[in-house]
Amino acid sequence: MSIPSAGSGAANLPQQNILDLFLAGVRAADPYLAVQSCLHADNAQLHIDLGRESDQHQRSSAWPLVHVLAFGKAACAMAEAARSIIPPSxxxxxxxxxxxxDNVRAIENFQVIGAGHPLPDAAGLQAAQLLANRAAAARPGELLLVLVSGGGSALLPLPVVGISLPEKIATTNLLLACGANIQQINCVRKHLSQLKGGGLAKLAGCADLHALILSDVIGxxxxxxxxxxxxPDDTRFADAIQVLKSFQVWTQTPPAVQHHLLAGLKNTELETPKTGADCFANNAQTLIGSNTISLDAVSRAAAAAGYQVDIYSRQLCGEAKLAAGELAAYVRQTQANGLNQPIAIIAGGETTVTLAGNDYGKGGRNQEMALAFAVAAEQxxxxxxxxxxxGGTDGRDGxxxxxxxxVDAETLKRIRAAGIDPETSLLQHNAYPALQAADALLITGATGTNVADLQIVLLHPNHK
Structure with a gap:
């Protein structure tokens, strides 16, 4: 990890603390340990914990054959954990x-395929078709064990017949640029895909299916x-059309996509499978990791380090710049009330960045929020x-x-000393070079997991 330097104004603050707290949250989402904690085997049976949301404790069976399909940023670690538990026979x-x-590595007894993210690519298209074929090959009485983690939507682009991958990419690009949230983006993608929105379950037919899910979605x-x-997917074609129209990108959407979505309004057979569909009769899911779990881990680590913990938000969302300004105002009020001990203000969630036109720079929502917080702190x-x-728990921001x-109280000074105007950088969504000039980028490398984002503010009493 690259550790950002601290300016002279923050020289008395423990620089490593804030990084250690963030990494505590990342470790809490360790996909290998999460799978191991809920998957068990004995000589005859495989046992899968069902989680707190289920009335039953475990799902158990002597499945003669287990087909393992893993996709997402944490897929390798999740698959390794499953392989260590399921009997080879x-x-x-x-x-x-x-x-x-960036997460690809060799895993014994697995075919590992790298694909594009956040925008899908041809490699993902081939992988998605292969995964669909594997799912369809599972027979009744066998288990399809599906290991799901963040990034799966982009990694498995299998468009419906009549829509090309470039057309689906163009649609995804429109949604990412206009500031649509993950629910809105997924609503559209489900209705353009053979796998999403219950499509994989439909392909599995009468085989048993169990998904172990590492959540990157707030809530x-x-x-x-x-x-x-x-x-099940209980959204409809009408909802997908409304998303595109509400962001005023319907007319920019490829004609083939428009045609398919409009056709779906008239033909119910094109709809995604809904609650109660036959393909879900033998299905179950277990949530094994989430942003909430990581947020709680950060809180425990902060308390152990001597900080008073203040949970600012468990579902931080909205425009990154606006969220940063609101958080800075909250910090100002906290400081005005007086500090008797160090305080850690912690949040988790997923903000958005709305891009206007094609004239924008390099960055991501977390970099933009960090730069915006520094500007708001000065104001x-x-x-x-x-x-x-x-920071993004996956190690990749945009x-x-x-x-x-x-960032700290000296960040803007270092940016300006490099000849960069931070306010202009924000307007141009160009946070990366500004933060880079101040040695304020958070560089972790790919973490192999993804449970959305974490925000941490550390405040210390000002002993003058």
């Missing part, structure tokens, strides 16, 4: 893993995680004894090599 060979290019809506390939005249971190940013 019961595993269909080879298993299949689809993950981001842990299983129908939204990786666009819900194994669960609110915060005491110098603060640090702020905003199309960059940074997880986010770490």
């Amino acid at each position: 019961k595993m269909a060979q080879p298993g299949l893993i689809v993950t981001t290019y 842990d809506d299983l129908s939204a995680i990786a666009s819900g390939p194994t669960v 609110h005249q915060l005491d110098d004894h603060w640090q702020f971190l905003s 199309p960059t090599d940074a997880a986010g940013g770490v």
Whole structure:
């Protein structure tokens, strides 16, 4: 990890603390341990914990064959954990893993495929078709064990007949650029896909299916995680059309996409499978990790380090710049009330960035939030004894090599000393070079997991 330097105004603050707290949250989402904690085997049976939301404790059976399909940023680690537990004689060979290019590594008895994220690519299209074929090959009485983690929507682009991959990419690009949230994006993608919105469950037919899910969606809506390939989708074609129209991108949507969505209004057979459909009769899901779990881990680590913990939000959302300004105002009020001990203000969630036109720079929502917080802190005249971190738990923020940013009271001075105007950088959505000039990028590398974002503010008493 690259550790951002601290300016002289923050020289008395423990620089490593804020990074250690963030990493505590990342470790809590460790996909290998999460799978191991809920999957068990003995000589005859495989046992799968069903989680707190279920009335039953476990799902158990002597399945003669287990087909393992893993996709998402944490797919490799999840598959390794499953392989360590499932008896080799019961595993269909080879298993299949689809993950981001930077998370690819060799896994014994698995075919590992790298694919594009956040925008899908041709490799993902081929992988999605292969995964669909594997799912359809599972027979009644066998188990299809599906390991789901963040990024699955982009990694498995299998458009419906009549829509090309470039047309689906163009539609996804429109949604990402206009500021649509993950639920809205997934609503559209489900209705353009053969796998999403319960499509994978439909392909599995009469085989048993169980999904172990690492959530990157705030609120842990299983129908939204990786666009819900194994669960019912109760959104409709009309909802997908409304998303595109509400963001005023319907007329820019490829004609083939428009044609399919309009056709779906008239033909119910084109709809995604809904609650109560036959394909869900033998299905179950277990949520094994989430942003909430990581947020709680950060809180425990902060308390252990001597901080008073203040949970600012468990579902932080909205425009990144606006969310940063509101948080800075909250910090200003906290400082005005007086500090008797160090305070850690913690949030978890997923903000958005709305891009206007094609004239924008390099960055991501966490980098933009970090830079916006530094600007807002200056405007609110915060005491110098603060640090702020905003980072993606997957180690990737937008199309960059940074997880986010770490800023303090000296960050803007360092940016301006490099000849960069921070306010202009925000207007141009160009946070990366500004933070880079201040040595304020959070660089972790790919973490192999993804449970959305974490924000941490550390405040220390100003002993003058």
